[in-house]
Amino acid sequence: MASMTLRTLFHRLSQHRAIRVTTEGVRFLLLTLAVGIAAVNTGNNLFYLLLAMMLSLIVLSGLLSEQCVRRLEFHRHLPDTLFVNQPATATLWIANRKSHIPSVSLRLLDVVAGQDHDRGIHLTHLAPGASTLRSYPLLIRRRGRYQLDGIRVVTPFPFGLFQKKAFYPQEASVIVCPELVPLPPMLIQEMNAIGRDHVLARRGPGNSLYNLREFRPGDDSRAIHWMTTARTAKLMLKETEAEDQRTLTLAVFTIAPDEEAETFERALSIAASLTDQFLNNGVRLRLLLGDQQELLADGNETPLHLFHALALCERRPVAERANVQAALAQVLAGSQDGPTLLLSPWTDPALGELFPTVDQIMTPHSHKDLFDAAGSGLPA
Numbered sequence: 001m002a003s004m005t006l007r008t009l010f011h012r013l014s015q016h017r018a019i020r021v022t023t024e025g026v027r028f029l030l031l032t033l034a035v036g037i038a039a040v041n042t043g044n045n046l047f048y049l050l051l052a053m054m055l056s057l058i059v060l061s062g063l064l065s066e067q068c069v070r071r072l073e074f075h076r077h078l079p080d081t082l083f084v085n086q087p088a089t090a091t092l093w094i095a096n097r098k099s100h101i102p103s104v105s106l107r108l109l110d111v112v113a114g115q116d117h118d119r120g121i122h123l124t125h126l127a128p129g130a131s132t133l134r135s136y137p138l139l140i141r142r143r144g145r146y147q148l149d150g151i152r153v154v155t156p157f158p159f160g161l162f163q164k165k166a167f168y169p170q171e172a173s174v175i176v177c178p179e180l181v182p183l184p185p186m187l188i189q190e191m192n193a194i195g196r197d198h199v200l201a202r203r204g205p206g207n208s209l210y211n212l213r214e215f216r217p218g219d220d221s222r223a224i225h226w227m228t229t230a231r232t233a234k235l236m237l238k239e240t241e242a243e244d245q246r247t248l249t250l251a252v253f254t255i256a257p258d259e260e261a262e263t264f265e266r267a268l269s270i271a272a273s274l275t276d277q278f279l280n281n282g283v284r285l286r287l288l289l290g291d292q293q294e295l296l297a298d299g300n301e302t303p304l305h306l307f308h309a310l311a312l313c314e315r316r317p318v319a320e321r322a323n324v325q326a327a328l329a330q331v332l333a334g335s336q337d338g339p340t341l342l343l344s345p346w347t348d349p350a351l352g353e354l355f356p357t358v359d360q361i362m363t364p365h366s367h368k369d370l371f372d373a374a375g376s377g378l379p380a
Helices: 002-016 023-042 045-069 185-193 226-232 258-280 304-311 318-333 368-373
Strands: 017-021 072-077 088-096 103-112 115-126 131-138 144-155 162-177 203-214 236-241 247-252 284-289 295-297 340-343 360-362
Touching: 002 162, 017 023, 017 045, 023 045, 045 103, 045 144, 045 162, 072 144, 072 162, 088 103, 088 115, 115 131, 162 304, 226 236, 247 258, 247 318, 258 284, 258 304, 258 340, 258 368, 284 304, 284 318, 295 304
Parallel strands: 247 284, 247 340, 340 360
Antiparallel strands: 017 162, 072 088, 088 131, 103 115, 103 144, 144 162, 203 236, 284 295
């Protein structure tokens, strides 16, 4: 039983602790070895005293460095939305839970998929019972789910002979959306002109009357329609009609062969950029990703679910083309909400025949400059 307990303890320590000898440490160990050989060969007591002192420094270095990395607490805060190649700021809260011993000369690393990533976080001194908050830049090159495993604490304290490493599990996950690329001005004008003749009345900021309804707690009192209130003896609220009521469908054809994997990523990046552009212009957007369930967003809403869907979208092989094509064509054929824009990562001359109800088709051939400008952002 005792051996099993010791084995378990050793396994836990080896899993969360590591030590690396520095260049200075290697020199010190070689010098210690040389002093030891000299002490044995000569029998000189001074050599034995020197050897004992050097060995004690090695032991003392291990004990002090272990105290530095023990009993630390971390809490990480990540942004709600991250985009590929778009700098963001994350924050890390660090606390020293030791009662009497400070933590000195700490370097903190993010552990992602077993790999250490240096974020430039250094702590020279963290007093006992104290805490601090550090922010650091976060730049991610790939879309998809970004999984953080924990925090790696590294210290060379006290003599710089060894680097003691301690791992603290601190799992966190964030969805990284495709890169937003600048759209050409001519394309923006072309996209803004789409759907001007397809308008649907909807509630929103504007000057035209949309509806009159009874006043409810929490409504803006400035919108009360006093003439109707006087006539009905009830507080009536005036709702206005949005000035731009366009509705547009953005469909992404998710079929692409293996050799077009990067082009597929560029298509998702363009789709995210178009989504951002349309919603900023107040367009009511319907997003279709292959045969997945359609997603809706209004210009006044936070479109996180659209960007997250694009971030987690998977490329489908050519063998599944018939099923995806049939499902997408069926949805597009029944769409009566406005114009439709189809974005395909694969240049296929038959796309026009496959999707006859689509108003405009964008492919790497028809918009080569835009596809070349978009980043790859291959999923993590």
